[in-house]
Amino acid sequence: MDPDVQWEVVRLGDTVRIDxxxxxxxxxxxxxxxxxxxxxxxxxxxxxxxxxDGPVFLQGAPSDGLRSAIGSLEALSxxxxxxxxxxxx
Numbered sequence: 331m332d333p334d335v336q337w338e339v340v341r342l343g344d345t346v347r348i349d350x351x352x353x354x355x356x357x358x359x360x361x362x363x364x365x366x367x368x369x370x371x372x373x374x375x376x377x378x379x380x381x382x383d384g385p386v387f388l389q390g391a392p393s394d395g396l397r398s399a400i401g402s403l404e405a406l407s408x409x410x411x412x413x414x415x416x417x418x419x
Contacts, residue, residue, distance in 0.1 A: 335360050337384075339367040346371045346412075348403065350384035356395030365402050372410045379413040380406075387417060 334354035340347050346368055353360075368380060382403060386392070392400065400416060407414035 341371045344378040346380045348382045350386040353386045361399040381415045
């Protein structure tokens with residue numbers, strides 16, 4: 331695991347939460363891993379939304395790699411009919 335990227339994907343009730351605690355660099359492989367983990371949890375019918383947050387969003391503008399990941403997660407959420415929320419904790 332890349333020490334410059336730390337994340338966790340968990341299901342909390344009707345929300346899949348992606349917590350980004352560190353994203354100094356965010357590669358295409360990081361995006362693929364987060365999207366795969368999120369997609370797996372979106373198979374539950376009870377899930378209504380995807381929330382992307384964490385301390386990373388308190389550190390200023392996201393990097394290009396993170397912006398790409400946000401776009402991929404938003405697209406996944408739309409395909410699955412889920413609300414997508416991005417914001418700091």
